[in-house]
Amino acid sequence: MGSAQxxxxxxxxxxxxxVRTDEAALALAASDLFATGARPLAVVRPDDSRGxxxxxxxxxxxxxxxxxxxxxxxxxxxxxxxxPDAILVDLGGLNRILxxxxxxxxxxxxxxxxxxxxxxxxxxxxxxxxxFGTFSGAGAxxxxxxxxxxxxxxxxxxxxxxxxxxxxEVALADGxxxxxxxxxxxxxxxxxxxSFGPDLTGLLTHDGxxxxxxxxxxxxxxxxxAHTDYASxxxxxxxxxxxxxxxxxxxxxxxxxxxxxxxxxNAATQVSVAQKAQGAWAIARSGGGPLGAARALWSxxxxxxxxxxxxxxCVNVVLAGRSARxxxxxxxxxxxxxSRCGGDEAAPLVPxxxxxxxxxxxxxxxxxxxxxxxxxxxxxxxxxxQAVIAGFDRIMAPHAAAMARHGITxxxxxxxxxxxxYSFECVFHWQDEWLPLHRQAAEASFLAGLxxxxxxxxxxxxxxxxxxxxxxxxxxxxxxxxxxxxxxPFIEALSxxxxxxxxxxxxxxxxxxxxxPGVLGL
Numbered sequence: 029m030g031s032a033q034x035x036x037x038x039x040x041x042x043x044x045x046x047v048r049t050d051e052a053a054l055a056l057a058a059s060d061l062f063a064t065g066a067r068p069l070a071v072v073r074p075d076d077s078r079g080x081x082x083x084x085x086x087x088x089x090x091x092x093x094x095x096x097x098x099x100x101x102x103x104x105x106x107x108x109x110x111x112p113d114a115i116l117v118d119l120g121g122l123n124r125i126l127x128x129x130x131x132x133x134x135x136x137x138x139x140x141x142x143x144x145x146x147x148x149x150x151x152x153x154x155x156x157x158x159x160f161g162t163f164s165g166a167g168a169x170x171x172x173x174x175x176x177x178x179x180x181x182x183x184x185x186x187x188x189x190x191x192x193x194x195x196x197e198v199a200l201a202d203g204x205x206x207x208x209x210x211x212x213x214x215x216x217x218x219x220x221x222x223s224f225g226p227d228l229t230g231l232l233t234h235d236g237x238x239x240x241x242x243x244x245x246x247x248x249x250x251x252x253x254a255h256t257d258y259a260s261x262x263x264x265x266x267x268x269x270x271x272x273x274x275x276x277x278x279x280x281x282x283x284x285x286x287x288x289x290x291x292x293x294n295a296a297t298q299v300s301v302a303q304k305a306q307g308a309w310a311i312a313r314s315g316g317g318p319l320g321a322a323r324a325l326w327s328x329x330x331x332x333x334x335x336x337x338x339x340x341x342c343v344n345v346v347l348a349g350r351s352a353r354x355x356x357x358x359x360x361x362x363x364x365x366x367s368r369c370g371g372d373e374a375a376p377l378v379p380x381x382x383x384x385x386x387x388x389x390x391x392x393x394x395x396x397x398x399x400x401x402x403x404x405x406x407x408x409x410x411x412x413x414q415a416v417i418a419g420f421d422r423i424m425a426p427h428a429a430a431m432a433r434h435g436i437t438x439x440x441x442x443x444x445x446x447x448x449x450y451s452f453e454c455v456f457h458w459q460d461e462w463l464p465l466h467r468q469a470a471e472a473s474f475l476a477g478l479x480x481x482x483x484x485x486x487x488x489x490x491x492x493x494x495x496x497x498x499x500x501x502x503x504x505x506x507x508x509x510x511x512x513x514x515x516x517p518f519i520e521a522l523s524x525x526x527x528x529x530x531x532x533x534x535x536x537x538x539x540x541x542x543x544x545p546g547v548l549g550l
Contacts (some may be wrong), residue, residue: 177510
């Protein structure tokens with residue numbers, strides 16, 4: 029059947045205005061922040077679950093692959109198609125919050141809802157998600173986060189997106205809508221338990237859309253903490269900073285713990301007086317009041333004067349709880365542990381502003397000079413942190429001259445994922461032409477102040493080589509990664525029994541192999 033018949037079928041499934049085949053839509057659909065795949069035949073933006081299911085069935089029934097896209101802020105080829113015989117399903121139309129159950133502490137949302145939308149809806153009610161979003165939460169969606177392992181705000185205590193999921197609705201390859209958790213019961217029930225028998229919710233998270241497209245999710249809520257405090261500690265090197273991070277994480281006293289290198293922190297502190305005032309005003313809006321804003325402005329001013337030592341690292345900690353006394357006691361523990369590891373306490377500029385001005389914009393898809401970046405991450409036990417740090421430094425060392433020649437730099441962002449896991453993230457930076465997503469995600473006013481760099485294929489190729497070497501290192505260390513996409517080895521890294529089981533699940537749910545083919549190696 030030809031493309032005209034396919035497009036007609038898609039319009040019947042999702043609505044005439046939901047199907048796009050124009051150049052801009054197809055170019056945006058073909059690439060993320062790093063990888064570029066084949067252009068799909070069409071981009072379809074349904075506005076409800078039934079539209080997603082009907083769209084999938086219309087495509088797969090004709091042998092056409094289906095790629096899901098949420099916020100699109102991937103750098104691991106999560107939706108970059110390996111084939112032109114595909115359509116992309118844009119979940120941005122499923123952007124409604126369906127239920128907030130304040131008494132039962134859960135929220136049900138469509139998959140295209142952003143973490144920012146949820147935070148803004150819950151804040152006036154005194155409620156919050158335990159894990160409540162990523163740095164890119166203004167654009168990153170719940171469906172994408174559950175598919176690719178979103179984490180950050182709240183993750184040191186509560187884990188990531190999958191850890192707070194109670195139930196899902198997933199559109200399968202044949203157009204079936206599958207519900208998990210208590211929603212799987214024939215007569216229905218409030219989704220307050222994730223497991224009623226085997227955990228189907230867990231099976232369908234972190235799958236990258238290989239098993240189906242998430243259309244709804246129910247997430248657990250908590251009462252918003254009444255008191256929050258912050259701390260930052262400077263360290264001479266990443267080894268000692270990581271030792272402090274792990275020590276604090278094991279105590280389970282912090283919601284966020286993360287390490288930034290000197291370059292990242294010092295760049296953040298070199299801001300104008302107007303920007304400092306804006307940061308203080310954001311803190312005042314977040315609940316600190318005029319006195320809190322005054323204290324924040326003083327703290328920001330101090331932080332701007334006290335640089336992280338060159339080559340050093342800063343551990344940033346956010347603590348929260350029901351009582352000021354409890355938070356103060358936890359802060360005292362964090363200070364003691366950081367001091368034991370050689371930390372020097374500094375003004376907590378970074379964690380204060382990060383929490384006060386949540387999900388502000390997506391300008392961070394480019395750096396302040398308009399350069400590009402691409403990250404990789406590895407999760408290991410806290411006791412294995414030093415092996416990851418040393419291994420990465422070792423594989424980068426032979427490339428130092430070539431990296432300098434091509435203007436490639438590396439920053440590091442390390443964090444705690446609960447009390448058990450240490451997350452190492454390396455970020456490669458270089459000057460290169462922008463991809464469509466860079467232009468679509470960043471604000472026009474921000475882009476207007478930049479000059480787009482010229483195409484730099486030599487630097488881009490070297491970054492690709494460095495990424496491949498890094499991924500191989502992570503695999504050799506037995507590390508886990510989030511946002512697996514088509515970048516990290518997964519199915520081939522598994523031992524035979526679980527690999528065979530997941531292939532059987534894939535064959536059952538997607539017998540033609542048309543749901544995001546190639547993701548996870550499936």
